Amino acid sequence: MKFKEFGFTPEVMDGLDAMRFETATPVQAQTIPVIRSGADLIACAQTGTGKTAAYLLPVLDRLVNGNQKNTSAVILVPTRELALQIDQQIEGFSYFLSVTSLAVYGGNDKDLWDQQKKALTQGADIIVATPGRMIQHLNMGYVDFKSVKHFILDEADRMLDMGFHEDIMQIESFLPKENRQNLLFSATMPPKIRDLAKKLLNNPEEINIAISKPAEGILQAAYVVHDYQKNDLIVDLLKGKDLQSIIIFVSRKAIVNDVVKALRKNDFNARAIHSDLDQNERIEVLREFKNRNVQILVATDIVARGIDIEKIDLVINYDVPNDAEDYVHRIGRTARAKTTGVGITFVNEKDQVDFYKIEQLIETNIYKIPLPPEYEDGPEYNPEAKMKKGGKNRKKKSNGFRPKRKKDHKS
Structure with a gap:
């Protein structure tokens, strides 16, 4: 019309x-x-x-x-x-x-x-x-x-x-x-x-x-990972890619600055936005991101809804949102107004049940991308079993050494 x-x-x-x-x-x-x-x-x-x-x-x-x-x-x-x-x-x-x-x-x-x-x-x-x-x-x-x-x-x-x-x-x-x-x-x-x-x-x-459904133009995928692999994986995913605008959503503001530091260490132009910033700082960060002066915005859910920034190339959920419906709003930052985009979620062992609820909500089995071959295997994705056990995760025995990548482990 x-x-x-x-x-x-x-x-x-x-x-x-x-x-x-x-x-x-x-x-x-x-x-x-x-x-x-x-x-x-x-x-x-x-x-x-x-x-x-x-x-x-x-x-x-x-x-x-x-x-x-x-x-x-x-x-x-x-x-x-x-x-x-x-x-x-x-x-x-x-x-x-x-x-x-x-x-x-x-x-x-x-x-x-x-x-x-x-x-x-x-x-x-x-x-x-x-x-x-x-x-x-x-x-x-x-x-x-x-x-x-x-x-x-x-x-x-x-x-x-x-x-x-x-x-x-x-x-x-x-x-x-x-x-x-x-x-x-x-x-x-x-x-x-x-x-x-x-x-x-x-x-x-x-x-x-279209109640609680991601836009059709969003390519959705997930990596099943351990928490200690996330920063390395983000860096590897972004290296060499021609992406102008990326949002990384983090559930806890205590982790936001750690992610920004990891990105800047690898020469990425990244800034943080969360509730600890004052009003003027938040407005300035968003303005810089909207004007393409900042490539990567690492944010808490403070910007998951209501911020209309066009041509977001990629959204990464550093962790699974607690509310299944928040997932839709997070990845909804990309593929706006009939454009296309990519939404990737990192799923650790304890968040598998929450991610399964997201898949049920949007009626989609989101593809789980295998980790790069140099990485240690992530946790097995089996949310149904965890739900039957009341959501309690069985911990694997460990000798205390947890390599981020296979190549880092020397016998």
């Missing part, structure tokens, strides 16, 4: 033309007519399918014809990175519109707080906010949300995972009860999302697209 078929105003179409948006994605084709009708909506779509534009375009189209002096739309998101990304997309889509927007997120910068307070006091058309910081501003008494027409939750499942349920409900209490459209977007649809929808949405229409 072409965007020109939606009947958007000329100002919105000019923005789409400038950004070279011609054909709607499936989630856009199905949700935009519903949103334009004014109905509440609960939509489930995987990352990278264009759901941000699916709700932004109808809202912007309505603002063109409105005479709004106060905030018209409130968008809640789980992270500051996603808030900034959406604010940037609004700026692009509304280039030919007189629409104002503001990203509201946490930080210790007083100037940032004052900037947010000024914009909230004056009434930006669209507010994109993380729940915690939005609550802080609302409690100060200078925010007027009485004219809000659209209440949008993006990455709702992640917000609930992060414990924002009460914050969401508190923010909702500041909004008008009548003449308000509620839109809930989520990558997954667990019972807690259903419960939230019942509280916030009125007779919503529901759209489900």
Whole structure:
């Protein structure tokens, strides 16, 4: 379906033309007519399918014809990175519109707080906010949300995972009860999302697209390895490869710097991003990576969702994510917008059951690539047996010497 078929105003179409948006994605084709009708909506779509534009375009189209002096739309998101990304997309889509927007997120910068307070006091058309910081501003008494027409939750499942349920409900209490459209977007649809929808949405229409499935353009594979082999394997996999953008996801931030050091030791341009970095440092690292000044980003799940960076060549899961659904979001950083990419996961002995659950979730038997011949054999991949034994792994007897590669072992 072409965007020109939606009947958007000329100002919105000019923005789409400038950004070279011609054909709607499936989630856009199905949700935009519903949103334009004014109905509440609960939509489930995987990352990278264009759901941000699916709700932004109808809202912007309505603002063109409105005479709004106060905030018209409130968008809640789980992270500051996603808030900034959406604010940037609004700026692009509304280039030919007189629409104002503001990203509201946490930080210790007083100037940032004052900037947010000024914009909230004056009434930006669209507010994109993380729940915690939005609550802080609302409690100060200078925010007027009485004219809000659209209440949008993006990455709702992640917000609930992060414990924002009460914050969401508190923010909702500041909004008008009548003449308000509620839109809930989520990558997954667990019972807690259903419960939230019942509280916030009125007779919503529901759209489900490709629930918890990786994009078709992702080539998925795995290596079954011991932990002490992972750094060497990453280096060997990347040597001599013409890859411009790589993300390596690590579950624990304590390991991130170790991976970066191993890569830099082998002359790779790598940087780390995790929650210990302050706001400005995180923004700078992402900017450098997005501009291709950094080849490899080693990250915790802080960037697994919501960061829209095109042409990621390779995603490596240094370890298996604890939540099976997080796997989809991690490898979803590549093969976005119908491109292709590769997602590789390192599976150690204790993570085999979790990886098996991922395979069940996405209904795919992910190919296990044999380790290079110079490496010591990895652990046997037999998750079914481990599940029967209650997930307890049988440890092999060892003489205390564990070679990373066969060639390192000298008898």
